[in-house]
Amino acid sequence: MKRFKKLVVGMLIGFVAFGVFDLSQPTPKAAAYSGCKSSELPNVTLGATDLDICVSESGSNVNVSMKIFNNSTTSYPYYEWTMYLQRYTNGAWSNVGSRTGYISGDSSSNRTFTNVADKNTKMRVKAVFSYEGGGSVGTRYSNTWTR
Structure with a gap:
């Protein structure tokens, strides 16, 4: 019986030592x-x-909100936009999804990218703006974060 107990204790120590059982706290x-x-x-x-x-x-969603401000109280600028959720992989930014819409001083824009995989990589939002009916305004980016 003593041999059996020693064998079981030895096996448990071996399992822990070789990583079969991880007794540490989860990260x-x-x-x-x-x-x-x-x-x-x-x-x-x-x-x-x-x-x-x-x-x-x-959770698995990424929510994006865009709002513009100007000093004029009588006139609001209006822009059309396309936003891209991007992931940094293999040294380059690639699009994960896109949304379109418009934004003005009296109308902010809110969009959700659903079921976005959590791959522990850098992410950002790229927003491409144009004037109503055409004419490029420019591209702006969100902060970068890791998801």
Whole structure:
């Protein structure tokens, strides 16, 4: 009986030593990302317009909110946009998904990318803006985070 107990104890020690049983605490998952980045968009009539691109994670979803501000109380700029959720892989940014819409001083834009894989890689949102009916305004990016 003593031999059996020693054998069982020896086997358990061996399993732990060789990593068959991991008795350490699991590595906690990083907190969900949430952050905003501010920049400017040109406007031929009103001058520069301030832009905020905010990103947050909720489970497998990535939520994006864009809002513009200007100093004019009588006129609101209007931009059409295409946003791309991008992942950094193999040394380059690749598109994971895209959304389209418009934004103006009295109408912010909110979009959700659903079922986004968690691959522990860098992510960002790329937003390409144009004037209503055409004419490039420029490209802006969110902050980069790891998902």
